[in-house]
Amino acid sequence: MNKTIKLTASAHYVPAKIVKNQKLSQIMDTNDQWIQQHTGIQTRHYATKQNTSDLGAKVAQQLLHASGLTAAEVDLIVVATITPDALTPATAVLVQQKIGAVNALAFDVSAACSGFIFALSTAEKFLRSGQYQHAIVIASEVNSKMLDFQDRTSAVFFGDGAGGVLLSTTADPTLELFRGEKLLTKPAPEMIHSGRIPVIQKIAADQYPTLDAFYQDGRAVYNFVTTNVPRYLKKFLLEQHVKNQQIGLVVPHQANLRLIEQLSQQLDIPLSRFAINVAEYGNTSSAGVAIGLDQALKAGKHPEYALLTGFGAGLTFGGMLLNLSQVK
Incomplete structure (x- = not known):
């Protein structure tokens, strides 16, 4: 049975630590002028004491607050990431545990920088089935933990952060997302x-x-x-x-x-x-x-x-x- 899907809430979160280009120029052969000229990047955020599931859980909690739903009402959690806490269990399972979504199915999607779109597409198919009513879709990355800080061709680009949406089924076709x-x-x-x-x-x-x-x-x-x-x-x-x-x-x-x-x-x-x-x-x-x-x-x-x-x-x-x- 096909269902109409609406976007109920959106949120994002970045860790507090801000790293400027000047800081990176102290540990590798680069400088602020080169980085800005070639990438447009001025700052990035690093999660020095948080892992990928921590960032994802922050977003999930914001989504629940904005939507007015309880964690127990969430049927599905899909997390897009290429920097998981571990190969197993899935980072989505850890997010599920941290927010107390006791009735949800949770799994990860790995599609690199296209991951959020792939995860949205996946959740949409689950919701269309009629078996799920509320899905949290999150993209969460702690890229800093995977960087080689001697490789200036990669390390200057990346930062850490998470964002996501809460999708819900509805009987109103005018709300189709x-x-x-x-x-x-x-x-x-x-x-x-x-x-x-x-x-x-x-x-x-x-x-x-x-x-x-x-x-x-x-x-x-x-x-x-x-x-x-x-x-x-x-x-x-x-x-x-x-x-x-x-x-x-x-x-x-x-x-x-x-x-x-x-x-x-x-x-x-x-x-x-x-x-x-x-x-x-x-x-x-x-x-x-x-x-x-x-x-x-x-x-x-x-x-x-x-x-x-x-x-x-x-x-x-x-x-x-x-x-x-x-x-x-």
Whole structure:
């Protein structure tokens, strides 16, 4: 049985510790001028005493408060992350425990910087089934714990944060949130990767699991985004019979400001319609879109056509159209 889905609440959270470019220039060969010129990033937040589930739980608690629901009324929790507390249990399960959502199904989605869009798509399908009424969808990342602070090509970009929404089913079709989506993966595992775990080389007492730090081929990523993402989005909008002039809000992955500027130019959508938080928060991976959506809603932006787009390791791509005109 198909159900109408509405956006009941949105929220975001970033840890208190602010790290300026000057601080990074003290531990690696870089400087504030270079970072701002190439990325537009001025500051980022690091979670020095909080893990990914802690940030996610903060968002979940805000969502419950804003919606007026109790944790026991939540049926589903989906957390998008590539920086989980652990390989298992899922970070979503830890969020579930921390907020006391005793009746929920909880699991993680790993789709890198497209993760929030993939998680929204997943939750939407669960809610459409009619078996679930209220879903919390969160993107939460503590990127700082996965960085190699000797790798200036990656470390200067990333920050920590979380954002999310609470979705609910409703009998009122005028409140429908979702207009359309396009999700893609294009295998290129060497371009961006993090947390690889090597297989054992021997059976011995000193054999112990390890994992690697975050890595990206910055030039290759830039070329992929500027070449492919605008083409994907133009095709997606064409398939949805939506013209770029109709798009009142674009919430992009916060990779860096220069990429967002490129998207604005190639899509012929004014930069003023883009939700941008990368200068203050850095690249928060999957959380950037979730944070940007909450910020836009809090700023009173409720267009009939809002375009969410994420792109990242995999390579993954997500495009989603939302109707925010009825969101209170």
